[in-house]
Structure formats: C-alpha cells, structure tokens
Amino acid sequence: MQKSLTKTLVFQLQPDEDGQRLLDDAFLEARRVYNETIWRAKNGEDWDEIRQDLESDANLVNNTAQLVVQKSLEAMENYYEYDDYNQPSHTKDGTYPLRSNYEEGYNLFLKDDCIRYRVSAKPYNPVKGTLSGSLDSLEQLRQAIQSDEWRVGTAEAMQRNGNYELHINITHTEIEVQDKAESRTVVGVDSNEDCIALAALHENDIVDSVVIDFPEIKKERHRYFTMRKRMQNAGKSSFDRAFEQKEERFVHDQLHKVSRQVVEWVSLFETPVIVFEDLKEMRDSIDYGTRMNRRLHSLPFRKLRDFITYKAAFQGIPSEEINPEYTSQACSLTKCEHTTRANRNKKRFKCVECGRQDHADRNAAINIAKKELEKLDRNVPALKTLPTVRKLRRQASGCVDQPTVTHDTARGHHADGVAGVSD
Known part of the structure; x- marks a missing residue:
C-alpha cells in the first residue's frame, strides 16, 4: 500500500x-x-x-x-x-x-x-x-x-x-506501507501523561511488552501550570504567555524523543501494526471533575500519536485505532476477562475476580492488542500467564544517557541485556 x-x-x-x-x-x-x-x-x-x-x-x-x-x-x-x-x-x-x-x-x-x-x-x-x-x-x-x-x-x-x-x-x-491485514504482530499502545505502555501479541501468545516512562513531561507541565497560575493571580499576563510557549516547545521536543523510541521498539517485531485507542472516543469518556478534566483533556495524546504514526509509516509500519471501551478495566487473562472499574487503582491493576496483579497501563495495552486481533478476524491467544512487566526510563542519573532497566530488555534494544535504574 x-x-x-x-x-x-x-x-x-x-x-x-x-x-x-x-x-x-x-x-x-x-x-x-x-x-x-x-x-x-x-x-x-x-x-x-x-x-x-x-x-x-x-x-x-x-x-x-x-x-x-x-x-x-x-x-x-x-x-x-x-x-x-x-x-x-x-x-x-x-x-x-x-x-x-x-x-x-x-x-x-x-x-x-x-x-x-x-x-x-x-x-x-x-x-x-x-x-x-x-x-x-x-x-x-x-x-x-x-x-x-x-x-x-x-x-x-x-x-x-x-x-x-x-x-x-x-x-x-x-x-x-504494509497492509495492516497482512500484519503478523499486533502492538497495542496505551498512552498516559507520564508513560506509554506497549504490548506485542501474535495469534498464539504475547511476544513482549514494555512500559516507557517519561515523568519529566508530567513534572514540567505541572511546574509550568503552577507558575502560570501564580502569574495570573499577580496580574502578570505577559509572563503567563511566555511560560505557555516554553512549555509547548519542551513538550514538543520530548514527544519527538518518546515517539522515536516507540518506533524503534516496534520495529523489532515481524510485520507489526500499531494500534491506538480512538482519541475522540477516549476524550468523550473523560469526566472526572473540573480539575482532572483540565489535566486530561490538555494532554498531548493526538500529537504523540501523530508523531508515532508518521515515524512508523516511514518504516513501512501501518497504524490503526480501536474503540477504547473497557480496555483499562478488563482483566487481560483470557480465562478471566472480568471487567469492573474496581480492578484499577492508579497504576496498579488487581483483578477482583482472579486476583492477578499487573501494571495497569500494560494490562490496557494487551486488551487493545486483543481487540485489534478480533477486528482483523484473527485468533486471540489464550493468555493464561503474562511475563513480568518491564519499565524503561528514557533517562537516568549520572553518566547514563539511555534507557536502563532491572530486567533484560527487548532484543536489540539500546540497553540490551543491561540491568540498571528502575522504579
């Protein structure tokens, strides 16, 4: 195509x-x-x-x-x-x-x-x-x-x-760009304000999964919001606008770096397709009160998705969207799939039915990938167990300037086989 x-x-x-x-x-x-x-x-x-x-x-x-x-x-x-x-x-x-x-x-x-x-x-x-x-x-x-x-x-x-x-x-x-119907690996993507979770599935099993942290974006956005609020209260509107422009440039630069790392990871797999949650459906479902709505609606979901999509397309990798309904609430184990809001508490997912615990965003990414397999009329793997979730940090303290983890990383990754800093 x-x-x-x-x-x-x-x-x-x-x-x-x-x-x-x-x-x-x-x-x-x-x-x-x-x-x-x-x-x-x-x-x-x-x-x-x-x-x-x-x-x-x-x-x-x-x-x-x-x-x-x-x-x-x-x-x-x-x-x-x-x-x-x-x-x-x-x-x-x-x-x-x-x-x-x-x-x-x-x-x-x-x-x-x-x-x-x-x-x-x-x-x-x-x-x-x-x-x-x-x-x-x-x-x-x-x-x-x-x-x-x-x-x-x-x-x-x-x-x-x-x-x-x-x-x-x-x-x-x-x-x-390859036809998504010919894709062998489906990569589900769950984006949040401080991390992005990826899960790669075949028809017979999960291939790999990872959570890439970028807490500096959330931290800087909060810092700029606080400064702008103080400037507004003091009537210093010119400073308020200056901070807004600096924040925009910072977030833009960071999202470019995150999107490059995502595409590098996805490129490791055989004929992949990247699957996102539909942004319009996701935004329409957000209603957590005035303060939280402001935070979530202002997140650069669209920009990050666009950056990943066009960078992936240059590698011949297609992208797709699915309805995000219940992806964050359902247990991703095939034998369970119990769905309730009580399963998720911030970054922790604990199924109230089967007791399985997981990183909440990784669990959602798996459900997104499973939905795409169903959409492609493919076999959905009978997931009975899941590997331990790995977290990558784009930056670490000291002289390290690459993702570092506590477990071995994905094949061919920048920090392949290196143990280091993790949450």
Whole structure:
C-alpha cells in the first residue's frame, strides 16, 4: 500500500544584520495577524471575512499572510472540536513563525555543495543566504529538490533560542506501507501523561511488552501550570504567555524523543501494526471533575500519536485505532476477562475476580492488542500467564544517557541485556 508521508527538516539561516531586522519585523507582523485573527474569531465574526480583511491588509507577502491566518483559524477549529478546551490566546507575545509555500514565500537553490535560500520576509524584501544543518538533513533536502519521488512543501521561518531557523516539510509521495491485514504482530499502545505502555501479541501468545516512562513531561507541565497560575493571580499576563510557549516547545521536543523510541521498539517485531485507542472516543469518556478534566483533556495524546504514526509509516509500519471501551478495566487473562472499574487503582491493576496483579497501563495495552486481533478476524491467544512487566526510563542519573532497566530488555534494544535504574 502506497502512502504519502511528510517529515520536517530543521536548518539554521544565519542571516546578516539587515536580514535579521527584516525577519524580526516580519515575525512581529505575523504575530499581529495571528492575534487579530483569534480575537475576531472569538467575537463571532465570519471566518471568510476575517481571511479577506487580514490577508489583504497584512504587511506580509500574500502567501505568508494566507497561511498565518489559516493556521490561526485551525487553532480555533481544534478548540471547538475538543469541547472548548485549550482556547487559543489572542494576546500572544514574542515572535511568530512565517509560514510559506515552496516557490511562493520561499525558494531553494542548489549551488556547488551548498543549498541557498530566499525567504520573502516582507513584500519586495527577501532574506538570502546559505542553509546550515546536519549532513543528513542537508542530503535529504537535496534529494527532495532533485527527485520526482519527493516534494518540497511548506516551511516556517522562526526564531528559537536566539537562532534563526527554517523548518522545511518534505513529502515522499510513494512510501510503501504494509497492509495492516497482512500484519503478523499486533502492538497495542496505551498512552498516559507520564508513560506509554506497549504490548506485542501474535495469534498464539504475547511476544513482549514494555512500559516507557517519561515523568519529566508530567513534572514540567505541572511546574509550568503552577507558575502560570501564580502569574495570573499577580496580574502578570505577559509572563503567563511566555511560560505557555516554553512549555509547548519542551513538550514538543520530548514527544519527538518518546515517539522515536516507540518506533524503534516496534520495529523489532515481524510485520507489526500499531494500534491506538480512538482519541475522540477516549476524550468523550473523560469526566472526572473540573480539575482532572483540565489535566486530561490538555494532554498531548493526538500529537504523540501523530508523531508515532508518521515515524512508523516511514518504516513501512501501518497504524490503526480501536474503540477504547473497557480496555483499562478488563482483566487481560483470557480465562478471566472480568471487567469492573474496581480492578484499577492508579497504576496498579488487581483483578477482583482472579486476583492477578499487573501494571495497569500494560494490562490496557494487551486488551487493545486483543481487540485489534478480533477486528482483523484473527485468533486471540489464550493468555493464561503474562511475563513480568518491564519499565524503561528514557533517562537516568549520572553518566547514563539511555534507557536502563532491572530486567533484560527487548532484543536489540539500546540497553540490551543491561540491568540498571528502575522504579
């Protein structure tokens, strides 16, 4: 099965002083367009009128103005889709990225061993220079420019950590992704705010399972929430917005790292398919009170799933969704499968019927995989016993900078056969 897939390459622009000034002015104008779009959309103005007014009045090239407005309205659309959670702010401060289409708002040129760029920061005022970045990214971009199988798409010029960057999307139009009906290994995925559980099943047994911890995301999100709340109470709204943007960047970076590790683990198995819980069904089922609803609805489930999905697709691995009903409450042993909310207490699963104990998220991941086997009309294994759950931590103290565990890890993993830090 052929599929069109997109990935993002990051490069440094390194403009001269005039180029920096042009980009800074354009970033501020893009921010003004974004804020005004959100403000008018909140006030109930017609979206078509907002587009027409701001695209024509913005002191940006037409292509960039159109894409900034489009991105703003997409943020509002996403807010309405998830039942009025995470309303976009109309008072964003700092700089805002310039989004543009290839050969409209920006262009690339191959020259000798370099890739030259031309970014239209303002009308009739382009910024020019040479892209710098990793050798791998430069080679992939050069291939995308020259090959008919690749397409260079939209890009965002932005300022991050004091550096000027260009994030370029490239799309492979003919990636070969295996048909999920031909998959031999079904990998169930259960995502939470501080870990992700994976369980790989065949038709005759469970192959392996693992829980990957990322407590730093939950910790940092709570820390930023506390700081923003204090700033709001003190009337320091500008600091509040700054913290919000820092949190977003931190979570984005961490989710990329988690998704890479997930795909590495899944790739160890024969013709796998990755199975997620349906996000809409999951969000609709959340109702634990105002405070807990805010925490759970704001979790980046969609972003993590999207990162895993497209990274897996580049490895030819398909993805699927199932209805998450009762996956966290049912005992995963085939001979039992007793289902009740009393089975789960935070991270501990203890079946009140058969007494089996397990990590709650690993138990849910197994149930997700079993549901997919049923959906594929495959035999569901008669699980009588389950191996001890293994927990991986993406980081450890000291000089260790890889997942470390108390038991032997999966075949070929980074920390293969190494015992170390665990919860």
